Amino acid sequence: xxxxxxxxRLRLRSLFRSNRVxxxxxxxxxxxxxxxxxxxxxxxxxxxxxxxxxxxxxGEITQNKEECRDMRKVNWIEDLLKDLHYGARTLGKNLAFxxxxxxxxxxxxxxxxxxxxxxxxxxxxxxxxxxxxRLAVVHLRYFPRDFAFGTMCIRDYLLWKENNTAFEEPSxxxxxxxxxxxxxxVPEQVQGAAVTAVAVxx
Amino acid sequence: xxxxxxxxxxxxxxxxxxxxxxxPMHGWAIAQRIRQMSNxxxxxxxxxxxxxLHKLEQQGWIEAEWxxxxxxxxxxxxxxxxxxxxxxxxxxxxxxxxxAAIALIVRPTWET
Numbered sequence: 001x002x003x004x005x006x007x008x009r010l011r012l013r014s015l016f017r018s019n020r021v022x023x024x025x026x027x028x029x030x031x032x033x034x035x036x037x038x039x040x041x042x043x044x045x046x047x048x049x050x051x052x053x054x055x056x057x058x059g060e061i062t063q064n065k066e067e068c069r070d071m072r073k074v075n076w077i078e079d080l081l082k083d084l085h086y087g088a089r090t091l092g093k094n095l096a097f098x099x100x101x102x103x104x105x106x107x108x109x110x111x112x113x114x115x116x117x118x119x120x121x122x123x124x125x126x127x128x129x130x131x132x133x134r135l136a137v138v139h140l141r142y143f144p145r146d147f148a149f150g151t152m153c154i155r156d157y158l159l160w161k162e163n164n165t166a167f168e169e170p171s172x173x174x175x176x177x178x179x180x181x182x183x184x185x186v187p188e189q190v191q192g193a194a195v196t197a198v199a200v201x202x
Numbered sequence: 203x204x205x206x207x208x209x210x211x212x213x214x215x216x217x218x219x220x221x222x223x224x225x226p227m228h229g230w231a232i233a234q235r236i237r238q239m240s241n242x243x244x245x246x247x248x249x250x251x252x253x254x255l256h257k258l259e260q261q262g263w264i265e266a267e268w269x270x271x272x273x274x275x276x277x278x279x280x281x282x283x284x285x286x287x288x289x290x291x292x293x294x295x296x297x298x299x300x301x302a303a304i305a306l307i308v309r310p311t312w313e314t
Contacts, residue, residue, distance in 0.1 A: 070253070
């Protein structure tokens, strides 16, 4: 059931005007108590006896109030805040435990982050091309032993290309390492590929 | 006053709504009215009454307003909302159906 405007106002009031809501609850209970006392005085009891009798009859007033609080529906937020507060205080009291726990957590989170950034880079990160999901690598497989050939002869390629209906722009590529150096800097080896001209289009 | 023993769950809500249909009232007066109207059979204590009132208020069936009461003190008066009136009609009809059905089964012994 969606909350009506007045219900929402009540919830917000319980949350942000909790002092006032508490005072009103207190006043409401006190009023009830007072009426019970008045009634007993009217029946002829002394004010003191009336008060005791009324208190006995009402039962545990704090308990009654707590049950009213439970009806406010935002109690869980207050409880959560109280629990957090309690947790923080307990941790503050027990510094050695806190330090060990925080270190263990930090180590765990750090390791996880490192592992997942590697896994993401290797497995999940999309290629830096437009429509990268439409790129596919086609292998020849050698079936008696079932392994992918690393190479393909140009005639096979041309034949494939001629009969191709599945791909928009077939091309050949071949991985390579290149040495880059010069200008007096330290030479560096980089990963690269030799690709027939159509392969990369921006 | 203690919780009315054996009062069917949810019946207190119906009693409160019915009584508030007449006029806005504070908690203590509601308890008094329930007792008087039931010839002292139903005695609703603070521990049952106020949680029920607060629940009905949160449900949007009744709303509260602070007013000066007959003994010249500030009291929290509850009154029915439109949603509360609708709920009362439904709950009352449901109660009629239920109590009639139970009465069909549970007959006074001299009739059997």
